[in-house]
Amino acid sequence: MDLSKKKNNELLEELKDLTGQERLIVTRVLLYLQEVEKRKLFLEEGYSSLFAFCTEFLLYTPAEAQVRIEAMRLGKEIPEVIEKIKEGKVSLSNAAEAQGHFRREEKKRVVPKAEKEEVLESLYDCTTREAEKKLNERYDPEAKVKLSFYASPELLEKLEKCKGLLAHQNYEGDLAKLIEILADKALKADDAPPRRAPQAQETQENRTRYIPKATQAFVWKRANHQCEYEKNGKRCTSRHALEIDHIVEYAKGGSNKPENLRLLCSAHNKFRNFQQSG
Ligand SMILES: [Zn+2]
Incomplete structure (x- = not known):
């Protein structure tokens, strides 16, 4: 397939069309998975779970299998989800993410169908990050993200110094708290009212690339x-x-x-x- 001769707008239009077809195929896969689950075909074929069937028979990666199964289960309860995925209003992964939250929430209480529909509607046209944020705010406001990185000895020394300097605000020396204090300081410095844009007095002679x-x-x-x-x-x-x-x-x-x-x-x-x- 030689795409090098295609015009930019053709390339983009056709690509958009292809992703539409891709979504159509994905939703068909979800419907087939529903039927396989209903018939317990995965058991008959020798797999202990639908997940094992998806990873070992269909050769999906664990993450791919997980999002398909979650989205499929949500589609069982709310069939419109499948339609919305096909239209591109809700991404497969956002549907799966929502189902994960509903599942965990249902360990605590019954989540009415109307609530799920309302939540789904709020996820229309959201990026993955936006959807995660909305779902966390609603169902898991204490959600924390684990950060890890390699720190040089120099950085460690600087952090230790900061801990000492800021001990009055963070007596325990908690690292997350320390980073939050430092972030607040940086953001506060940035919040200083913007100075009026200086009127650069540029002439041919003093012209310089340097921006004040x-x-x-x-x-x-x-x-x-x-x-x-x-x-x-x-x-x-x-x-x-x-x-x-x-x-x-x-x-x-x-x-x-x-x-x-x-x-x-x-x-x-x-x-x-x-x-x-x-
Ligand atoms: Zn950019």
């Missing part, structure tokens, strides 16, 4: 620390490795005034360079 600190701070604040790349009203959500970009290139006479500056993530910065060189 105050202008930098202004641009970051204005962008709300988020990449400003936008197309057809869709703005990039990245906050990763953001850099200030000259809209009209500096080399082509673009100024350091805030109107000519924007914040881009590293991927969009590279993409811009790629477009300019292409």
